[in-house]
Amino acid sequence: MITVHHLNNSRSQRVLWLLEELGVPYRVRRYERDPKTMLAPPALRKVHALGKSPVLTDGRLTLAESGAIVEYLVERYGQGRLVPAPGTAARLRWTYWLHYAEGSAMQPLVFKLVFDRIEVTPMPLLARPVARAICERAKKDFILPQIAQHLDYLEAEIGKTGWFAGRAFSAADIQMSFPLEAAATSAGLDQSRPRLMDFLRRIHARPAYQAALAQGGPYDLAA
16 A cells, blocks of 8 residues: 655645545645744655655655656556646646646745755844845845746746646646645745645645645645
């Protein structure tokens, strides 16, 4: 049976959701972040050398990386569901969004998270104003404009067909959920971009999404 090595408030929530959409049986092994560092516990390194989540095991297979896991599950268990037909324009868009989610969308969000944490990290009194000034300048001049550019792009793209890969809900929408939830939580995504907010409302209302929350436990980004 499939086992999802699930870290709280992480990308692995998408894997649980995909499995619920596909109706594939699975088990969840939960891991908790260190409350101070917010990093994954060392126990995850026993499953995969990088100690990151998500990690999926299926028989003798151990697989990491959200996009690779999504592709594997859809190809192995999807039976044509949640993916457009090969050779179509929608299939190319599906592949694009599967990679864009982590390759492009998450980068400025991670930068913002790192600089936000630096601003509140204990440090010598004399170093504090310098560190905060550097963080504020980096966010103002680079990180926040990059996030805004991506959100404007996504607002326009989701408006074309209602879902990312076409007119039907697909695994590309599952993959895109995490960066948009992260942006809505801490990076400025709000009602000024109504199409993206509507996308989040629609995915959060799906029964499979709610079932995945019940399996994975508290997930702050769903708020």
